Amino acid sequence: MTRKVVIALGVLVLAAAGIAAALAYFSARDASTVGGSAGAGVERAAGARPVVAPGNVVLLYSDERETAQLRELALQTGGTVTPELEAAGQAVLVRRQPDLRTPVVALSARRRLDADGADDPRLRAFVEYWLGRSAG
Numbered sequence: 001m002t003r004k005v006v007i008a009l010g011v012l013v014l015a016a017a018g019i020a021a022a023l024a025y026f027s028a029r030d031a032s033t034v035g036g037s038a039g040a041g042v043e044r045a046a047g048a049r050p051v052v053a054p055g056n057v058v059l060l061y062s063d064e065r066e067t068a069q070l071r072e073l074a075l076q077t078g079g080t081v082t083p084e085l086e087a088a089g090q091a092v093l094v095r096r097q098p099d100l101r102t103p104v105v106a107l108s109a110r111r112r113l114d115a116d117g118a119d120d121p122r123l124r125a126f127v128e129y130w131l132g133r134s135a136g
Helices: 003-028 064-078 083-087 121-130
Strands: 057-061 092-096 104-107 111-115
Touching: 057 064, 057 121, 064 092, 064 121, 104 121, 111 121
Parallel strands: 057 092
Antiparallel strands: 057 104, 104 111
């Protein structure tokens, strides 16, 4: 090999090592501003009722005036509920429950959201996030 080729190879190796060192340095000092997310809602207490199968979402309400809007939301986000869909953890279930303290309560297996009503945008976000997620 000629002397020029040896020098060129040396420069190339040195440059690659420098880039690798710079990447390692900056990656080790990266203070990401994106935190881990536990998902929408707050954690439910262990053993909370009703039990929700992983992947499914249950929408509880007490005021009958919420019925039509909640059923429409369930249909838009999860489709028509069938036993197979529910067993697969892909169902949005709408259940009336008297004496709730909030207009609507959305539940996944481990998360809960108290919503101001069927038109609360957080409610749709909760359903869309947790529907089908087995960890929720």
